[in-house]
Amino acid sequence: xxxxxxxxxxxxxxxxxxxxxxxxxxxxxxxxxxxxxxxxxxxxxxxxxxxxxxxxxxxxxxxxxxxxxxxxxxxxxxxxxxxxxxxxxxxxxxxxxxxxxxxxxxxxxxxxxxxxxxxxxxxxxxxxxxxxxxxxxxxxxxxxxxxxxxxxxxxxxxxxxxxxxxxxxxxxxxxxxxxxxxxxxxxx
Amino acid sequence: xxxxxxxxxxxxxxxxxxxxxxxxxxxxxxxxxxxxxxxxxxxxxxxxxxxxxxxxxxxxxxxxxxxxxxxxxxxxxxxxxxxxxxxxxxxxxxxxxxxxxxxxxxxxxxxxxxxxxxxxxxxxxxxxxxxxxxxxxxxxxxxxxxxxxxxxxxxxxxxxxxxxxxxxxxxxxxxxxxxxxxxxxxxx
Numbered sequence: 001x002x003x004x005x006x007x008x009x010x011x012x013x014x015x016x017x018x019x020x021x022x023x024x025x026x027x028x029x030x031x032x033x034x035x036x037x038x039x040x041x042x043x044x045x046x047x048x049x050x051x052x053x054x055x056x057x058x059x060x061x062x063x064x065x066x067x068x069x070x071x072x073x074x075x076x077x078x079x080x081x082x083x084x085x086x087x088x089x090x091x092x093x094x095x096x097x098x099x100x101x102x103x104x105x106x107x108x109x110x111x112x113x114x115x116x117x118x119x120x121x122x123x124x125x126x127x128x129x130x131x132x133x134x135x136x137x138x139x140x141x142x143x144x145x146x147x148x149x150x151x152x153x154x155x156x157x158x159x160x161x162x163x164x165x166x167x168x169x170x171x172x173x174x175x176x177x178x179x180x181x182x183x184x185x186x187x188x
Numbered sequence: 189x190x191x192x193x194x195x196x197x198x199x200x201x202x203x204x205x206x207x208x209x210x211x212x213x214x215x216x217x218x219x220x221x222x223x224x225x226x227x228x229x230x231x232x233x234x235x236x237x238x239x240x241x242x243x244x245x246x247x248x249x250x251x252x253x254x255x256x257x258x259x260x261x262x263x264x265x266x267x268x269x270x271x272x273x274x275x276x277x278x279x280x281x282x283x284x285x286x287x288x289x290x291x292x293x294x295x296x297x298x299x300x301x302x303x304x305x306x307x308x309x310x311x312x313x314x315x316x317x318x319x320x321x322x323x324x325x326x327x328x329x330x331x332x333x334x335x336x337x338x339x340x341x342x343x344x345x346x347x348x349x350x351x352x353x354x355x356x357x358x359x360x361x362x363x364x365x366x367x368x369x370x371x372x373x374x375x376x
Contacts, residue, residue: 016351016352017353018351020210021357022209022210041209041233042233043232044232044242045229046230046244055232056232056235133322134322137319156351161208161359162208162209163204163344163362164205165375166369166374168364169362170360172346172358173360174351176354177354178353186353
């Protein structure tokens with residue numbers, strides 16, 4: 001969701017709450033004076049401790065080279081308002097455009113990595129490249145989340161999920177089934 | 189979604205429509221007379237052609253050894269009815285239970301692989317293990333979808349998405365923004 005959020009720290013082992021449901025994320029990258037934002041739908045949580053996230057960044061993408069060069073990035077659940085110009089980030093290329101300026105997004109300094117956070121996102125995850133073994137073969141990057149900032153409200157933001165062909169699913173209702181879970185599968 | 193679906197073939201390059209939004213999936217596996225079902229939320233599309241899907245299956249899981257042994261599995265979007273007993277599949281282990289019987293799911297013979305399909309799921313994806321390079325380090329399996337069967341209706345089933353801690357998000361409304369996409373990003 002896009003807004004003006006005051007964020008608090010989240011333990012990095014808990015980012016699955018935001019990423020496991022499968023929303024589109026915005027990934028920022030920077031190298032020297034060049035920075036970019038890319039939208040991603042091909043990502044998965046891979047571990048709690050360390051906090052690992054794998055994702056595919058297409059090799060033809062401007063961010064691909066920036067991430068490879070800098071080995072750092074951000075990973076952030078994104079806008080639920082597909083009608084806004086920001087919904088079109090994936091339809092432009094950062095090789096010709098400063099997407100922060102084009103889409104009126106505010107870069108913020110991160111604590112642990114060099115690339116900027118996006119102020120308007122409801123969550124910001126600072127990531128370092130942890131393993132590039134599958135980059136050449138599958139364009140698959142494995143990142144470690146080293147710092148997480150989230151808006152305390154809403155607890156479950158209305159994320160966007162991509163189905164391909166220009167069609168999105170908007171996150172629906174939240175239901176708890178904690179009572180049906182074995183205790184070791186719950187947080188506390 | 190669980191139901192009694194008549195399914196049609198889907199080109200394997202198009203399974204992203206079902207998987208990219210990030211639903212929980214049921215994965216079946218079989219080796220000899222042993223079969224199992226596991227629920228998964230940690231998966232990502234990795235390619236169109238070949239049709240690749242990566243997923244984490246925990247090493248302590250009964251399915252982990254079955255998949256390693258047989259190198260084949262099924263991958264299927266799952267129940268949107270978390271209240272049914274089937275919603276609890278992830279809370280039992282196949283080492284002690286035949287989950288097909290316990291959860292009243294019907295195994296169906298697949299066309300290209302040995303493990304059974306689940307009749308009640310709205311989509312069935314037959315998969316072969318394509319790359320096990322990250323299994324030892326991350327329990328991450330890369331599968332190729334070799335055959336896809338989907339119910340023609342509903343076009344966008346109401347999937348379940350897991351946020352951790354016993355809490356699920358149910359897929360919400362579908363919105364099209366095809367008019368804002370560059371033509372090369374659309375199917376046709």
